[in-house]
Amino acid sequence: MAEFDTRLRILDAAEVLFTEHGFEATTLRQITGAAAVNLAAVNYHFGSKEALIREVFRRRLTWLNQQRLKELDRLEAEAGDSPVKPSRILEVFFGVALRMAADTEGGGRTFMRLLGRTYTKPSEFVSGFLAGEYAAVIARFKAALIRALPNVPGEEILWRFHFMLGAMSYAISGADALHIVDEAALDDGDTEALYARLMSFMLGGLRAPLPVLRRKSAKPARVRKVA
Amino acid sequence: MAEFDTRLRILDAAEVLFTEHGFEATTLRQITGAAAVNLAAVNYHFGSKEALIREVFRRRLTWLNQQRLKELDRLEAEAGDSPVKPSRILEVFFGVALRMAADTEGGGRTFMRLLGRTYTKPSEFVSGFLAGEYAAVIARFKAALIRALPNVPGEEILWRFHFMLGAMSYAISGADALHIVDEAALDDGDTEALYARLMSFMLGGLRAPLPVLRRKSAKPARVRKVA
DNA sequence: GTCTATATCGGGATAGAC
DNA sequence: GTCTATCCCGATATAGAC
Numbered sequence: 001m002a003e004f005d006t007r008l009r010i011l012d013a014a015e016v017l018f019t020e021h022g023f024e025a026t027t028l029r030q031i032t033g034a035a036a037v038n039l040a041a042v043n044y045h046f047g048s049k050e051a052l053i054r055e056v057f058r059r060r061l062t063w064l065n066q067q068r069l070k071e072l073d074r075l076e077a078e079a080g081d082s083p084v085k086p087s088r089i090l091e092v093f094f095g096v097a098l099r100m101a102a103d104t105e106g107g108g109r110t111f112m113r114l115l116g117r118t119y120t121k122p123s124e125f126v127s128g129f130l131a132g133e134y135a136a137v138i139a140r141f142k143a144a145l146i147r148a149l150p151n152v153p154g155e156e157i158l159w160r161f162h163f164m165l166g167a168m169s170y171a172i173s174g175a176d177a178l179h180i181v182d183e184a185a186l187d188d189g190d191t192e193a194l195y196a197r198l199m200s201f202m203l204g205g206l207r208a209p210l211p212v213l214r215r216k217s218a219k220p221a222r223v224r225k226v227a
Numbered sequence: 228m229a230e231f232d233t234r235l236r237i238l239d240a241a242e243v244l245f246t247e248h249g250f251e252a253t254t255l256r257q258i259t260g261a262a263a264v265n266l267a268a269v270n271y272h273f274g275s276k277e278a279l280i281r282e283v284f285r286r287r288l289t290w291l292n293q294q295r296l297k298e299l300d301r302l303e304a305e306a307g308d309s310p311v312k313p314s315r316i317l318e319v320f321f322g323v324a325l326r327m328a329a330d331t332e333g334g335g336r337t338f339m340r341l342l343g344r345t346y347t348k349p350s351e352f353v354s355g356f357l358a359g360e361y362a363a364v365i366a367r368f369k370a371a372l373i374r375a376l377p378n379v380p381g382e383e384i385l386w387r388f389h390f391m392l393g394a395m396s397y398a399i400s401g402a403d404a405l406h407i408v409d410e411a412a413l414d415d416g417d418t419e420a421l422y423a424r425l426m427s428f429m430l431g432g433l434r435a436p437l438p439v440l441r442r443k444s445a446k447p448a449r450v451r452k453v454a
Numbered sequence: 455g456t457c458t459a460t461a462t463c464g465g466g467a468t469a470g471a472c
Numbered sequence: 473g474t475c476t477a478t479c480c481c482g483a484t485a486t487a488g489a490c
Contacts, residue, residue, distance in 0.1 A: 006473080022348070024251030027465065038475055043467060045473090113347075119407065120344050120400040121249065131407045138408050156424065159398075162405055163428050166397025167390035173347040180346065180358045181365050181392070182385055196438035197383065201390050208431020211423035233455080254483065265457055270485060272455095 007045050009035040015056050015107055019114040023053055023123065050125055057118075057126065058133070060100070060111045065137045067096045072140055083147040087203055093141050094168055094198065101172045102191040109172075116169030149206075156210060164202045171198045234272050236262040242283050242334055246341040250280055250350065277352055284345075284353065285360070287327070287338045292364045294323045299367055310374040314430055320368050321395055321425065328399045329418035336399075343396030376433075383437060391429045398425045 013035035017026040028049060032039045046052040071092045075084050101112035122130055138161075145157050152160075170177060174188035188194055240262035244253040255276060259266045273279040298319045302311050328339035349357055365388075372384050379387075397404060401415035415421055 022249060022251060024249060025350075028467085029465080038473090039466095040468080040475070041473085049466065117344065117347050120340075120397065120404050122404075122407070123248075123252075127407065134407055142409065158405070158409055159421075159424050160428055162397055162408055163394035163425065165408070166393040166395070166400075167432070168393070170347065170389055170393025170396070173393075177347050177349075177389070180349070180354065180361055181389055182369065193438075193440050194386075196440055197386050198390065200435045200438040201387055201432040204435020205394070205428040205432035208427045211420075211427040213420050213423055255485090256483080265455095266484095267457070267486080268455085276484070 006035075006037050006041055009037055010042060010045060010052070011056055011059065012107055014052055015110050015114065018053070018056060019110045053123075054126065054129055056111075057115070057129065060108070061115070061130075061133045064096060064100060065133060068093055068137055069140060071096065072144060076144070083150075084144055086145060086148045086206060087199075089141060089144050089148060090164070090199065090202055090206070094164070094202070095195070097168060098172070098191065098195050098198070112172045116172055119165065119169065145206075152210065157206075160206050163205060167202060167205075168198065233262075233264050233268055236264055237269060237272060237279070238283055238286065239334055241279055242341065243337050245280070245283060246337045280350075281353065281356055283338075284342070284356065287335070288342070288357075288360045291323060291327060292360060295320055295364055296367060298323065299371060303371070310377075311371055313372060313375045313433060314426070316368060316371050316375060317391070317426065317429055317433070321391070321429070322422070324395060325399070325418065325422050325425070339399045343399055346392065346396065372433075379437065384433075387433050390432060394425065394429060394432075 010031060014026070014031045017030055017034060020026075028042050029039060031052075032041060035041075042049065042052055046055060072084075072089070075088055075092060097112060100108035103109060118126060119130070142154070142158060142161065145161070146152075146154050149157060171194060174194075237258060241253070241258045244257055244261060247253075248257075255269050256266060258279075259268060262268075269276065269279055273282060299311075299316070302315055302319060324339060327335035330336055345353060346357070369381070369385060369388065372388070373379075373381050376384060398421060401421075405415070
Protein backbone atom coordinates (compact mmCIF):
# COMPACT_ATOMS: atom_id res chain seq x y z
CA MET A 1 0.00 0.00 0.00
CA ALA A 2 1.29 3.41 -0.96
CA GLU A 3 2.16 6.07 1.56
CA PHE A 4 -0.83 8.16 0.59
CA ASP A 5 -3.09 5.31 1.43
CA THR A 6 -1.57 4.86 4.86
CA ARG A 7 -2.21 8.45 5.79
CA LEU A 8 -5.85 8.17 4.83
CA ARG A 9 -6.33 4.85 6.52
CA ILE A 10 -5.04 6.33 9.74
CA LEU A 11 -7.30 9.36 9.51
CA ASP A 12 -10.37 7.25 8.83
CA ALA A 13 -9.67 4.82 11.62
CA ALA A 14 -8.87 7.61 14.05
CA GLU A 15 -12.07 9.44 13.23
CA VAL A 16 -14.16 6.41 14.02
CA LEU A 17 -12.33 5.54 17.20
CA PHE A 18 -12.26 9.11 18.51
CA THR A 19 -15.99 9.31 17.96
CA GLU A 20 -16.57 6.01 19.64
CA HIS A 21 -14.32 6.36 22.67
CA GLY A 22 -13.07 9.93 22.84
CA PHE A 23 -9.57 11.24 22.32
CA GLU A 24 -7.94 10.19 25.52
CA ALA A 25 -9.40 6.73 25.63
CA THR A 26 -8.27 6.01 22.10
CA THR A 27 -4.73 4.73 21.84
CA LEU A 28 -2.38 4.87 18.91
CA ARG A 29 -2.22 1.12 19.10
CA GLN A 30 -5.97 0.86 18.54
CA ILE A 31 -5.80 3.28 15.66
CA THR A 32 -2.92 1.67 13.85
CA GLY A 33 -4.42 -1.72 14.55
CA ALA A 34 -7.75 -0.78 12.99
CA ALA A 35 -6.03 0.87 10.08
CA ALA A 36 -3.79 -2.16 9.63
CA VAL A 37 -0.69 -0.02 9.53
CA ASN A 38 2.37 0.06 11.68
CA LEU A 39 2.38 1.70 15.07
CA ALA A 40 5.16 4.06 14.14
CA ALA A 41 3.25 5.33 11.12
CA VAL A 42 1.24 7.86 13.09
CA ASN A 43 4.29 9.63 14.36
CA TYR A 44 5.91 9.44 10.98
CA HIS A 45 2.95 10.97 9.11
CA PHE A 46 1.54 13.36 11.67
CA GLY A 47 4.25 13.91 14.25
CA SER A 48 2.14 13.27 17.32
CA LYS A 49 -1.25 12.17 18.53
CA GLU A 50 -2.36 15.75 19.01
CA ALA A 51 -1.41 16.67 15.50
CA LEU A 52 -3.39 13.69 14.26
CA ILE A 53 -6.44 14.89 16.17
CA ARG A 54 -6.17 18.33 14.63
CA GLU A 55 -5.86 16.87 11.17
CA VAL A 56 -8.94 14.72 11.69
CA PHE A 57 -10.88 17.94 12.24
CA ARG A 58 -9.19 20.03 9.63
CA ARG A 59 -9.79 17.87 6.61
CA ARG A 60 -13.56 17.77 7.14
CA LEU A 61 -14.12 21.15 8.66
CA THR A 62 -12.51 23.26 5.99
CA TRP A 63 -14.52 21.50 3.34
CA LEU A 64 -17.72 21.88 5.36
CA ASN A 65 -17.25 25.57 5.91
CA GLN A 66 -16.22 26.23 2.35
CA GLN A 67 -19.48 24.68 1.21
CA ARG A 68 -21.40 26.84 3.61
CA LEU A 69 -19.77 30.02 2.41
CA LYS A 70 -20.19 29.07 -1.23
CA GLU A 71 -23.88 28.38 -0.83
CA LEU A 72 -24.42 31.55 1.14
CA ASP A 73 -22.64 33.51 -1.57
CA ARG A 74 -24.98 32.07 -4.14
CA LEU A 75 -28.02 32.81 -1.99
CA GLU A 76 -27.05 36.41 -1.43
CA ALA A 77 -26.22 36.91 -5.08
CA GLU A 78 -29.67 35.65 -6.02
CA ALA A 79 -31.37 37.87 -3.48
CA GLY A 80 -29.64 40.98 -4.75
CA ASP A 81 -30.32 43.89 -2.44
CA SER A 82 -33.10 42.33 -0.42
CA PRO A 83 -32.21 40.24 2.62
CA VAL A 84 -32.21 36.46 2.35
CA LYS A 85 -35.05 34.68 4.10
CA PRO A 86 -34.12 33.25 7.51
CA SER A 87 -35.29 29.80 6.51
CA ARG A 88 -32.94 29.81 3.53
CA ILE A 89 -30.02 30.86 5.70
CA LEU A 90 -30.63 28.08 8.18
CA GLU A 91 -31.12 25.63 5.36
CA VAL A 92 -27.67 26.41 4.08
CA PHE A 93 -25.83 26.37 7.39
CA PHE A 94 -27.47 23.33 8.89
CA GLY A 95 -28.37 21.65 5.63
CA VAL A 96 -24.74 21.30 4.65
CA ALA A 97 -23.97 19.83 8.05
CA LEU A 98 -26.87 17.42 8.01
CA ARG A 99 -26.08 16.29 4.52
CA MET A 100 -22.57 15.57 5.67
CA ALA A 101 -23.97 13.77 8.69
CA ALA A 102 -26.12 11.68 6.39
CA ASP A 103 -23.09 10.39 4.55
CA THR A 104 -22.72 7.09 6.33
CA GLU A 105 -20.14 5.55 4.05
CA GLY A 106 -17.80 8.49 3.59
CA GLY A 107 -17.48 8.89 7.34
CA GLY A 108 -19.28 12.23 7.42
CA ARG A 109 -21.77 10.94 9.90
CA THR A 110 -19.04 9.81 12.23
CA PHE A 111 -17.30 13.12 12.00
CA MET A 112 -20.35 15.25 12.68
CA ARG A 113 -21.06 13.34 15.84
CA LEU A 114 -17.50 13.93 16.94
CA LEU A 115 -17.71 17.61 16.09
CA GLY A 116 -20.93 18.18 18.01
CA ARG A 117 -19.43 16.76 21.15
CA THR A 118 -16.11 18.49 20.84
CA TYR A 119 -17.78 21.85 20.45
CA THR A 120 -18.90 21.99 24.07
CA LYS A 121 -15.61 20.83 25.51
CA PRO A 122 -12.73 21.56 23.21
CA SER A 123 -9.42 20.41 24.62
CA GLU A 124 -7.14 23.38 24.87
CA PHE A 125 -5.28 22.52 21.72
CA VAL A 126 -8.36 22.19 19.52
CA SER A 127 -10.39 25.11 20.83
CA GLY A 128 -8.16 27.74 19.31
CA PHE A 129 -8.01 25.75 16.13
CA LEU A 130 -11.81 25.37 15.98
CA ALA A 131 -12.33 29.07 16.60
CA GLY A 132 -10.06 29.86 13.70
CA GLU A 133 -11.89 27.53 11.35
CA TYR A 134 -15.26 28.90 12.33
CA ALA A 135 -14.67 32.62 12.76
CA ALA A 136 -15.28 33.74 9.19
CA VAL A 137 -18.26 31.46 8.68
CA ILE A 138 -20.10 32.49 11.79
CA ALA A 139 -19.49 36.14 11.08
CA ARG A 140 -21.06 35.82 7.64
CA PHE A 141 -24.10 33.87 8.80
CA LYS A 142 -24.64 36.08 11.78
CA ALA A 143 -24.62 39.13 9.54
CA ALA A 144 -27.05 37.50 7.15
CA LEU A 145 -29.43 36.61 9.97
CA ILE A 146 -29.28 40.09 11.40
CA ARG A 147 -30.23 41.50 8.03
CA ALA A 148 -33.00 38.95 7.68
CA LEU A 149 -34.44 39.62 11.11
CA PRO A 150 -34.17 43.35 11.75
CA ASN A 151 -36.54 43.15 14.69
CA VAL A 152 -34.45 40.68 16.64
CA PRO A 153 -31.44 42.12 18.48
CA GLY A 154 -28.12 40.75 17.35
CA GLU A 155 -27.37 39.40 20.77
CA GLU A 156 -30.56 37.39 20.74
CA ILE A 157 -29.75 36.01 17.32
CA LEU A 158 -26.38 34.86 18.53
CA TRP A 159 -27.87 33.04 21.48
CA ARG A 160 -30.50 31.42 19.32
CA PHE A 161 -27.84 30.38 16.88
CA HIS A 162 -26.01 28.81 19.77
CA PHE A 163 -29.16 26.98 20.88
CA MET A 164 -29.64 25.74 17.32
CA LEU A 165 -26.15 24.34 17.26
CA GLY A 166 -27.05 22.41 20.37
CA ALA A 167 -30.25 21.10 18.86
CA MET A 168 -28.36 20.03 15.75
CA SER A 169 -25.69 18.31 17.75
CA TYR A 170 -28.24 16.26 19.63
CA ALA A 171 -30.16 15.62 16.43
CA ILE A 172 -27.05 14.11 14.92
CA SER A 173 -26.19 12.11 18.00
CA GLY A 174 -29.56 10.70 17.26
CA ALA A 175 -30.91 7.43 18.43
CA ASP A 176 -27.77 6.62 20.35
CA ALA A 177 -28.68 9.29 22.83
CA LEU A 178 -32.42 9.18 22.28
CA HIS A 179 -32.86 5.74 23.68
CA ILE A 180 -31.85 7.21 26.99
CA VAL A 181 -34.85 9.45 26.59
CA ASP A 182 -37.19 6.82 25.33
CA GLU A 183 -36.86 3.15 24.65
CA ALA A 184 -39.03 3.36 21.58
CA ALA A 185 -36.62 3.11 18.71
CA LEU A 186 -37.05 6.39 16.90
CA ASP A 187 -35.89 6.10 13.37
CA ASP A 188 -33.02 8.48 12.88
CA GLY A 189 -31.99 6.75 9.71
CA ASP A 190 -34.42 8.81 7.69
CA THR A 191 -32.35 11.89 7.05
CA GLU A 192 -35.03 13.70 5.12
CA ALA A 193 -37.42 13.42 8.01
CA LEU A 194 -34.84 14.40 10.59
CA TYR A 195 -33.89 17.40 8.52
CA ALA A 196 -37.50 18.49 8.22
CA ARG A 197 -38.13 18.03 11.93
CA LEU A 198 -35.05 19.90 12.98
CA MET A 199 -35.64 22.73 10.56
CA SER A 200 -39.19 23.38 11.66
CA PHE A 201 -38.11 23.28 15.29
CA MET A 202 -35.28 25.72 14.67
CA LEU A 203 -37.35 28.13 12.66
CA GLY A 204 -39.95 28.12 15.37
CA GLY A 205 -37.29 28.93 17.92
CA LEU A 206 -35.59 31.56 15.81
CA ARG A 207 -38.83 33.42 15.21
CA ALA A 208 -40.22 32.98 18.69
CA PRO A 209 -41.48 36.05 20.56
CA LEU A 210 -38.60 37.82 22.24
CA PRO A 211 -38.05 36.92 25.87
CA VAL A 212 -38.94 39.52 28.43
CA LEU A 213 -35.61 40.45 29.95
CA ARG A 214 -35.82 42.16 33.26
CA ARG A 215 -33.13 44.75 33.70
CA LYS A 216 -30.49 43.62 36.10
CA SER A 217 -30.79 45.28 39.49
CA ALA A 218 -28.64 48.38 39.85
CA LYS A 219 -27.00 48.37 36.45
CA PRO A 220 -28.07 51.36 34.38
CA ALA A 221 -29.38 50.71 30.90
CA ARG A 222 -26.65 50.98 28.35
CA VAL A 223 -26.86 52.13 24.79
CA ARG A 224 -26.60 49.11 22.57
CA LYS A 225 -24.09 49.10 19.78
CA VAL A 226 -25.62 49.56 16.37
CA ALA A 227 -25.74 46.20 14.64
CA MET B 228 -10.68 15.53 58.72
CA ALA B 229 -13.34 12.90 59.27
CA GLU B 230 -13.96 10.08 56.84
CA PHE B 231 -17.22 11.64 55.72
CA ASP B 232 -15.40 14.75 54.72
CA THR B 233 -12.90 12.86 52.64
CA ARG B 234 -15.60 11.21 50.61
CA LEU B 235 -17.22 14.53 49.82
CA ARG B 236 -13.96 16.24 49.04
CA ILE B 237 -13.18 13.55 46.52
CA LEU B 238 -16.59 13.79 44.88
CA ASP B 239 -16.37 17.56 44.59
CA ALA B 240 -12.88 17.55 43.20
CA ALA B 241 -13.68 14.76 40.76
CA GLU B 242 -16.75 16.57 39.50
CA VAL B 243 -14.75 19.66 38.68
CA LEU B 244 -11.89 17.80 37.05
CA PHE B 245 -14.12 15.48 35.03
CA THR B 246 -15.95 18.52 33.71
CA GLU B 247 -12.73 20.28 32.90
CA HIS B 248 -10.78 17.45 31.27
CA GLY B 249 -13.11 14.52 30.77
CA PHE B 250 -13.08 11.16 32.49
CA GLU B 251 -10.13 9.54 30.80
CA ALA B 252 -7.86 12.52 30.95
CA THR B 253 -8.48 12.98 34.65
CA THR B 254 -6.22 10.91 36.85
CA LEU B 255 -6.74 9.78 40.38
CA ARG B 256 -3.60 11.67 41.24
CA GLN B 257 -5.15 14.92 40.08
CA ILE B 258 -8.34 14.21 41.97
CA THR B 259 -6.75 13.27 45.25
CA GLY B 260 -4.30 16.11 44.84
CA ALA B 261 -7.05 18.69 44.39
CA ALA B 262 -9.05 17.18 47.23
CA ALA B 263 -5.97 17.17 49.43
CA VAL B 264 -6.51 13.55 50.37
CA ASN B 265 -4.39 10.51 49.91
CA LEU B 266 -4.13 8.73 46.60
CA ALA B 267 -5.38 5.48 48.03
CA ALA B 268 -8.52 7.11 49.41
CA VAL B 269 -10.43 6.83 46.16
CA ASN B 270 -10.12 3.10 46.01
CA TYR B 271 -10.89 2.80 49.68
CA HIS B 272 -14.09 4.85 49.51
CA PHE B 273 -15.40 4.02 46.07
CA GLY B 274 -13.64 0.87 44.99
CA SER B 275 -12.53 2.05 41.59
CA LYS B 276 -12.40 5.03 39.29
CA GLU B 277 -15.48 3.86 37.42
CA ALA B 278 -17.47 3.57 40.59
CA LEU B 279 -16.39 7.08 41.50
CA ILE B 280 -17.65 8.37 38.17
CA ARG B 281 -21.01 6.73 38.68
CA GLU B 282 -21.30 8.21 42.14
CA VAL B 283 -20.52 11.68 40.84
CA PHE B 284 -23.58 11.38 38.61
CA ARG B 285 -25.83 9.61 41.03
CA ARG B 286 -25.70 12.06 43.89
CA ARG B 287 -26.80 15.01 41.74
CA LEU B 288 -29.03 13.23 39.27
CA THR B 289 -31.36 11.55 41.71
CA TRP B 290 -31.91 14.84 43.48
CA LEU B 291 -32.49 16.66 40.19
CA ASN B 292 -35.04 14.19 38.95
CA GLN B 293 -36.82 13.97 42.27
CA GLN B 294 -37.30 17.72 42.15
CA ARG B 295 -38.67 17.49 38.64
CA LEU B 296 -41.17 14.83 39.55
CA LYS B 297 -42.22 16.66 42.68
CA GLU B 298 -42.86 19.90 40.85
CA LEU B 299 -44.73 18.13 38.06
CA ASP B 300 -46.87 16.39 40.65
CA ARG B 301 -47.78 19.73 42.14
CA LEU B 302 -48.52 21.22 38.73
CA GLU B 303 -50.79 18.39 37.72
CA ALA B 304 -52.56 18.45 41.05
CA GLU B 305 -53.26 22.14 40.61
CA ALA B 306 -54.51 21.65 37.06
CA GLY B 307 -56.98 18.99 38.12
CA ASP B 308 -58.49 17.37 35.07
CA SER B 309 -57.36 19.88 32.49
CA PRO B 310 -53.93 19.45 30.89
CA VAL B 311 -51.01 21.51 32.15
CA LYS B 312 -49.82 24.27 29.84
CA PRO B 313 -46.76 23.33 27.77
CA SER B 314 -44.87 26.35 29.00
CA ARG B 315 -45.37 25.26 32.59
CA ILE B 316 -44.15 21.77 31.81
CA LEU B 317 -40.99 23.05 30.19
CA GLU B 318 -40.50 25.50 33.02
CA VAL B 319 -40.43 22.64 35.46
CA PHE B 320 -38.19 20.29 33.54
CA PHE B 321 -35.67 22.81 32.33
CA GLY B 322 -36.14 25.28 35.12
CA VAL B 323 -34.96 22.82 37.71
CA ALA B 324 -31.92 22.05 35.58
CA LEU B 325 -31.08 25.67 34.94
CA ARG B 326 -31.48 26.57 38.55
CA MET B 327 -29.06 23.82 39.40
CA ALA B 328 -26.75 25.08 36.68
CA ALA B 329 -26.93 28.53 38.21
CA ASP B 330 -25.60 27.27 41.50
CA THR B 331 -22.00 28.24 41.05
CA GLU B 332 -20.83 27.61 44.57
CA GLY B 333 -22.55 24.30 45.26
CA GLY B 334 -21.03 22.80 42.14
CA GLY B 335 -24.36 22.45 40.34
CA ARG B 336 -23.11 24.48 37.43
CA THR B 337 -20.12 22.25 37.02
CA PHE B 338 -22.22 19.15 37.13
CA MET B 339 -24.77 20.29 34.59
CA ARG B 340 -22.04 21.02 32.10
CA LEU B 341 -20.69 17.55 32.65
CA LEU B 342 -24.11 16.00 32.28
CA GLY B 343 -24.90 17.76 29.03
CA ARG B 344 -21.75 16.46 27.45
CA THR B 345 -22.05 12.96 28.77
CA TYR B 346 -25.54 12.63 27.43
CA THR B 347 -24.41 12.48 23.81
CA LYS B 348 -21.62 10.02 24.41
CA PRO B 349 -22.15 7.99 27.53
CA SER B 350 -19.33 5.55 28.16
CA GLU B 351 -20.77 2.08 28.21
CA PHE B 352 -20.81 1.88 31.97
CA VAL B 353 -22.72 5.14 32.48
CA SER B 354 -25.24 4.86 29.66
CA GLY B 355 -27.20 2.09 31.28
CA PHE B 356 -27.02 3.90 34.54
CA LEU B 357 -28.20 7.18 33.01
CA ALA B 358 -31.09 5.49 31.25
CA GLY B 359 -32.21 4.02 34.54
CA GLU B 360 -32.10 7.36 36.30
CA TYR B 361 -34.03 9.09 33.54
CA ALA B 362 -36.61 6.55 32.45
CA ALA B 363 -39.38 7.41 34.88
CA VAL B 364 -38.88 11.15 34.55
CA ILE B 365 -38.97 11.25 30.79
CA ALA B 366 -42.02 9.05 30.69
CA ARG B 367 -43.91 11.41 32.97
CA PHE B 368 -42.95 14.56 31.11
CA LYS B 369 -43.56 13.04 27.73
CA ALA B 370 -47.03 12.02 28.82
CA ALA B 371 -47.71 15.49 30.17
CA LEU B 372 -46.59 17.10 26.93
CA ILE B 373 -48.69 14.76 24.84
CA ARG B 374 -51.72 15.71 26.89
CA ALA B 375 -50.85 19.37 26.59
CA LEU B 376 -50.38 19.27 22.85
CA PRO B 377 -52.99 16.93 21.42
CA ASN B 378 -52.36 18.15 17.90
CA VAL B 379 -48.68 17.23 17.87
CA PRO B 380 -47.88 13.54 17.30
CA GLY B 381 -46.07 11.89 20.16
CA GLU B 382 -43.14 11.06 17.98
CA GLU B 383 -42.69 14.69 17.08
CA ILE B 384 -42.86 15.69 20.72
CA LEU B 385 -40.11 13.23 21.56
CA TRP B 386 -37.86 14.60 18.86
CA ARG B 387 -38.51 18.15 19.93
CA PHE B 388 -37.82 17.22 23.50
CA HIS B 389 -34.54 15.78 22.31
CA PHE B 390 -33.71 18.99 20.43
CA MET B 391 -34.54 20.97 23.54
CA LEU B 392 -32.13 18.92 25.59
CA GLY B 393 -29.48 19.82 23.06
CA ALA B 394 -30.31 23.49 23.23
CA MET B 395 -30.17 23.38 27.00
CA SER B 396 -26.88 21.58 27.01
CA TYR B 397 -25.31 24.21 24.80
CA ALA B 398 -26.96 26.96 26.79
CA ILE B 399 -25.30 25.67 29.92
CA SER B 400 -21.95 25.18 28.25
CA GLY B 401 -22.41 28.85 27.71
CA ALA B 402 -19.77 31.36 26.98
CA ASP B 403 -17.03 28.75 27.04
CA ALA B 404 -18.36 27.39 23.81
CA LEU B 405 -19.93 30.59 22.56
CA HIS B 406 -16.68 32.36 22.13
CA ILE B 407 -15.95 29.90 19.40
CA VAL B 408 -19.05 31.24 17.72
CA ASP B 409 -18.37 34.86 18.44
CA GLU B 410 -15.61 36.71 20.16
CA ALA B 411 -18.00 39.18 21.69
CA ALA B 412 -18.22 38.12 25.30
CA LEU B 413 -21.85 37.24 25.75
CA ASP B 414 -22.82 37.42 29.36
CA ASP B 415 -23.91 33.97 30.43
CA GLY B 416 -23.60 34.92 34.06
CA ASP B 417 -27.09 36.35 34.07
CA THR B 418 -29.09 33.23 34.73
CA GLU B 419 -32.43 34.97 34.64
CA ALA B 420 -31.77 36.27 31.17
CA LEU B 421 -30.41 32.97 29.91
CA TYR B 422 -33.43 31.19 31.29
CA ALA B 423 -35.79 33.61 29.57
CA ARG B 424 -33.94 33.35 26.28
CA LEU B 425 -33.83 29.59 26.30
CA MET B 426 -37.43 29.24 27.31
CA SER B 427 -38.77 31.47 24.57
CA PHE B 428 -36.62 29.67 22.03
CA MET B 429 -37.81 26.27 23.19
CA LEU B 430 -41.45 27.22 23.29
CA GLY B 431 -41.16 28.59 19.79
CA GLY B 432 -39.65 25.32 18.67
CA LEU B 433 -42.11 23.16 20.51
CA ARG B 434 -45.09 24.96 19.03
CA ALA B 435 -43.66 25.36 15.55
CA PRO B 436 -45.74 24.25 12.57
CA LEU B 437 -45.33 20.55 11.99
CA PRO B 438 -42.74 19.59 9.42
CA VAL B 439 -43.97 18.26 6.14
CA LEU B 440 -42.80 14.68 6.14
CA ARG B 441 -42.75 13.05 2.76
CA ARG B 442 -43.69 9.42 2.97
CA LYS B 443 -40.73 7.19 2.48
CA SER B 444 -40.68 5.60 -0.97
CA ALA B 445 -42.38 2.23 -1.06
CA LYS B 446 -43.43 1.99 2.54
CA PRO B 447 -47.20 2.00 2.90
CA ALA B 448 -48.74 4.48 5.30
CA ARG B 449 -49.24 2.96 8.70
CA VAL B 450 -51.87 3.65 11.25
CA ARG B 451 -50.33 5.69 14.01
CA LYS B 452 -50.78 4.57 17.56
CA VAL B 453 -53.32 6.56 19.50
CA ALA B 454 -51.48 9.01 21.73
C1' DG C 455 -9.36 5.50 57.91
C1' DT C 456 -5.11 7.03 56.36
C1' DC C 457 -0.68 6.73 54.80
C1' DT C 458 3.88 5.12 52.01
C1' DA C 459 5.70 2.27 48.90
C1' DT C 460 5.30 -0.47 45.18
C1' DA C 461 3.42 -3.86 41.71
C1' DT C 462 1.75 -4.11 37.20
C1' DC C 463 0.30 -2.47 33.20
C1' DG C 464 -0.20 0.17 28.97
C1' DG C 465 0.42 4.62 27.11
C1' DG C 466 3.19 7.83 23.43
C1' DA C 467 7.23 8.31 21.27
C1' DT C 468 11.71 7.06 18.94
C1' DA C 469 16.13 4.68 17.24
C1' DG C 470 17.79 2.34 13.77
C1' DA C 471 17.59 -1.77 10.53
C1' DC C 472 15.44 -2.66 6.20
C1' DG D 473 8.04 4.71 4.05
C1' DT D 474 7.81 0.87 6.89
C1' DC D 475 9.05 -2.14 10.31
C1' DT D 476 10.74 -4.14 15.22
C1' DA D 477 12.23 -3.36 19.52
C1' DT D 478 12.54 -0.55 23.17
C1' DC D 479 12.67 3.63 26.20
C1' DC D 480 10.44 6.17 29.54
C1' DC D 481 6.70 7.72 31.78
C1' DG D 482 2.54 7.91 34.39
C1' DA D 483 -1.65 5.42 34.96
C1' DT D 484 -4.70 2.39 38.36
C1' DA D 485 -4.66 -0.40 41.99
C1' DT D 486 -3.06 -2.70 46.24
C1' DA D 487 -0.21 -4.42 50.27
C1' DG D 488 0.84 -3.56 54.61
C1' DA D 489 2.60 -0.27 58.37
C1' DC D 490 0.51 3.09 61.30
